[in-house]
Amino acid sequence: MIHELKVSQDQRRTFVIAPNQSMSGRELMLVFSGIAGVTLAIGGYFWLQGFTLVLPFSGLEVLALGAALYITAWRGGAREVITITDDSISVETGRSRPEQRHDFQRYWTKVVLRRPWVAWYPSKLLLCSHGREIEVGRFLNEEERKGLAKILRSAIHQYA
Amino acid sequence: MSYAETHEHHHDDHDHKPTGLGRWLFSTNHKDIGTMYLVFALIMFFIGGAMAMVVRAELFQPGMQYVDPQFFNAMTTMHALVMIFGVIMPAGVGLANWMVPMMIGAPDMALPRMNNMSFWILPFAFTMLLATFFMEGGAPAGGWTMYPPLITQLGDGFPFLIFTVHFLGVSSIMGAINIIATIFNMRAPGMGFMQLPLFVWTWIITAFLLIASMPVLAGAVTMLLTDKYFGTSFFIAAGGGDPVMFQHIFWFFGHPEVYILILPAFGIVSQIIPTFSRKPLFGYESMVYATAAIAFLSFFVWAHHMFTVGMPLAGELFFMYATMSIAVPTGVKVFNWIATMWRGAMTFETPMLFALSFVFLFSIGGFSGLMLGITPADFQYHDTYFVVAHFHYVLVTGALFALMGGAYFWLPKWTGHMYDEKLGQLHFWLSVISVNVLFFPQHFLGLAGMPRRIPDYAVQFTEWNMISSVGGFVFGISQLLFVWVIIKCIREGKKADEQVWEGARGLEWTLPSPPPFHTFTIPPKVDEATAHS
Numbered sequence: 066m067i068h069e070l071k072v073s074q075d076q077r078r079t080f081v082i083a084p085n086q087s088m089s090g091r092e093l094m095l096v097f098s099g100i101a102g103v104t105l106a107i108g109g110y111f112w113l114q115g116f117t118l119v120l121p122f123s124g125l126e127v128l129a130l131g132a133a134l135y136i137t138a139w140r141g142g143a144r145e146v147i148t149i150t151d152d153s154i155s156v157e158t159g160r161s162r163p164e165q166r167h168d169f170q171r172y173w174t175k176v177v178l179r180r181p182w183v184a185w186y187p188s189k190l191l192l193c194s195h196g197r198e199i200e201v202g203r204f205l206n207e208e209e210r211k212g213l214a215k216i217l218r219s220a221i222h223q224y225a
Numbered sequence: 226m227s228y229a230e231t232h233e234h235h236h237d238d239h240d241h242k243p244t245g246l247g248r249w250l251f252s253t254n255h256k257d258i259g260t261m262y263l264v265f266a267l268i269m270f271f272i273g274g275a276m277a278m279v280v281r282a283e284l285f286q287p288g289m290q291y292v293d294p295q296f297f298n299a300m301t302t303m304h305a306l307v308m309i310f311g312v313i314m315p316a317g318v319g320l321a322n323w324m325v326p327m328m329i330g331a332p333d334m335a336l337p338r339m340n341n342m343s344f345w346i347l348p349f350a351f352t353m354l355l356a357t358f359f360m361e362g363g364a365p366a367g368g369w370t371m372y373p374p375l376i377t378q379l380g381d382g383f384p385f386l387i388f389t390v391h392f393l394g395v396s397s398i399m400g401a402i403n404i405i406a407t408i409f410n411m412r413a414p415g416m417g418f419m420q421l422p423l424f425v426w427t428w429i430i431t432a433f434l435l436i437a438s439m440p441v442l443a444g445a446v447t448m449l450l451t452d453k454y455f456g457t458s459f460f461i462a463a464g465g466g467d468p469v470m471f472q473h474i475f476w477f478f479g480h481p482e483v484y485i486l487i488l489p490a491f492g493i494v495s496q497i498i499p500t501f502s503r504k505p506l507f508g509y510e511s512m513v514y515a516t517a518a519i520a521f522l523s524f525f526v527w528a529h530h531m532f533t534v535g536m537p538l539a540g541e542l543f544f545m546y547a548t549m550s551i552a553v554p555t556g557v558k559v560f561n562w563i564a565t566m567w568r569g570a571m572t573f574e575t576p577m578l579f580a581l582s583f584v585f586l587f588s589i590g591g592f593s594g595l596m597l598g599i600t601p602a603d604f605q606y607h608d609t610y611f612v613v614a615h616f617h618y619v620l621v622t623g624a625l626f627a628l629m630g631g632a633y634f635w636l637p638k639w640t641g642h643m644y645d646e647k648l649g650q651l652h653f654w655l656s657v658i659s660v661n662v663l664f665f666p667q668h669f670l671g672l673a674g675m676p677r678r679i680p681d682y683a684v685q686f687t688e689w690n691m692i693s694s695v696g697g698f699v700f701g702i703s704q705l706l707f708v709w710v711i712i713k714c715i716r717e718g719k720k721a722d723e724q725v726w727e728g729a730r731g732l733e734w735t736l737p738s739p740p741p742f743h744t745f746t747i748p749p750k751v752d753e754a755t756a757h758s
Contacts, residue, residue, distance in 0.1 A: 085331075085411065085413075085414070086410055086411075087409070087410055087411060087412035087413075087414075087416070088409050088410050092409075093409060093410065096405075096409060100405075100433065100436055100437075103437055104436060104437050104440065107437060107440070107441060107477075108440060108441075108444070111441070111444065111474065114470075115459075116444065116445075116448060116459060116470065116474060118444040118447045118448050118451070118459075119440055119441055119443075119444030119445070119474070120440075120444070121444075122439075122440035122441075122443040122444050122447070123440040123444075125440075126398055126436060126439065126440050129398065129399075129402060130402050130405070130436065133335070133336055133339070133402045133403070133405075133406050134405075134406055134409075134410075136336070137335045137336070137406045137410045137411075138410070141410060
């Protein structure tokens with residue numbers, strides 16, 4: 066999902082790019098705890114009855130479920146903040162706080178939508194300048210990525 | 226400043242739709258994977274159906290006609306394994322793959338690569354299972370329930386059976402995890418849980434059931450394996466083990482499995498009936514709670530499959546009453562489907578015909594289930610053809626009919642063409658008449674005392690067996706018509722619009738028919754018109 070923050074007084078434009086996520090990490094944790102609790106309780110009961118080989122499978126399954134939910138939640142927490150000022154473009158990536166920052170000179174920055182060499186892979190949206198390139202909008206779907214490319218081109222072009 | 230669009234290789238196709246074998250082999254697209262699940266289920270349906278034809282041919286008259294008893298038993302066992310794990314479950318997962326992301330407004334499943342893997346395990350696993358026919362000792366013939374010590378007497382096919390079950394379990398669990406991750410995390414903005422279509426709800430609950438019950442099956446069959454090859458005695462009485470405990474463990478998985486098979490069918494019917502009644506589903510919330518209640522209760526009724534094995538009176542009473550109690554939420558659902566139709570502007574296209582026959586014939590299966598749930602009566606019915614009639618009414622006229630109704634319901638959305646309504650109705654009437662000719666007489670056979678899983682029988686059972694076999698052959702041949710309707714619909718037919726059915730409501734009906742390769746590239750907005758439709 067792409068959100069544009071209100072244009073500031075100095076005409077700075079900021080775009081926040083985030084994956085669509087319909088549940089918070091805490092809520093997912095509660096769901097996971099509930100499912101894991103029931104599954105491990107069943108496995109534990111059979112263990113106590115002497116049928117010890119149910120619990121290892123329950124454990125493996127709970128691990129797989131936990132990993133799957135963790136991966137989806139982790140992916141959902143990613144943020145990219147693209148700020149366009151009069152003469153620069155900055156891209157901050159991170160989760161709850163910026164972890165990496167890349168700065169480009171606005172005039173020289175190209176917005177490149179690179180199509181994949183195999184059709185079923187997603188395209189890549191790149192900001193390139195002076196031999197450097199950074200990918201943005203990795204977690205967007207295809208149409209959103211195309212939309213973001215259009216928005217960035219127009220925003221960069223608008224005041225350049 | 227400048228901008229550019231580059232191609233690592235040239236692809237002018239804006240829809241980005243991969244082609245060739247690679248599209249299917251490496252697909253991470255939920256629609257492609259859904260299609261593969263459905264095609265796989267259809268192929269397995271004919272393989273399992275051919276086994277049923279062998280069974281019915283042998284039972285056409287008393288005496289041994291075509292096959293030896295061992296092969297006959299292998300046919301019944303493999304028919305069950307193929308139909309349960311290779312047809313009903315994959316078809317349900319296929320529909321979930323196709324429809325759940327579209328219904329909740331997600332671009333795809335949460336874990337697309339895992340989705341691909343969970344499908345491709347299936348053909349591999351079933352090749353392994355079917356290969357046992359050519360092994361020393363033949364295919365599994367001890368019943369799909371795999372009770373020891375009989376099943377451990379199987380020859381070289383035994384470890385292949387066990388690993389097949391493991392692979393099928395892994396595939397199911399991966400599918401369930403993916404469905405949970407998708408529905409919990411990828412719903413469109415504004416789509417709360419009580420706005421979910423009922424098909425999605427039934428799949429959440431089915432996924433929970435799969436996750437809770439599958440490790441139990443995996444553990445049980447692994448203990449069979451260690452008993453046979455590694456010197457353990459979990460189920461070997463001579464070594465201090467308890468073979469009856471396998472039955473308890475198996476049915477602790479097995480009864481939730483019954484609901485894993487039928488809950489998605491409830492969901493499909495809950496989509497079809499409101500559409501063709503042109504009314505919202507009656508009692509949406511009670512439907513959700515009833516589904517959850519059925520799933521919850523399914524963990525406390527397993528021993529009704531094994532009343533005759535011997536258990537304390539208190540245990541028999543508990544499991545009998547618990548079984549009876551499932552009739553309450555099931556009754557709520559049947560009542561709500563009927564109330565949805567009440568004073569609706571009903572029309573009777575093929576999906577609706579299948580849904581209506583589901584409501585009526587599944588209820589017959591439900592009532593015979595209640596009869597079997599009464600402990601003293603079960604002592605009479607146990608292991609007779611009455612049980613065979615009961616579970617075929619639940620699984621064929623129940624689960625399978627709902628899946629077929631679902632296929633007709635969504636075919637225009639998937640293919641972009643309307644199916645041939647005349648042929649669809651012909652398929653329905655042939656199926657519904659022949660399936661009753663096939664299975665209803667089996668009630669009489671069971672009540673008269675004909676045991677199940679036998680290749681030969683006493684002469685007084687001849688007439689009803691003949692009638693049943695004729696019904697079986699007609700039902701089997703009728704399904705070729707189903708394949709033809711699907712092929713015809715893929716190739717040609719009146720162009721289907723977005724809405725397809727006048728009374729259809731929900732996000733999936735806002736997409737073009739067929740939907741684009743990448744669904745909901747921008748999350749849609751959920752409003753009252755699209756909520757829980």
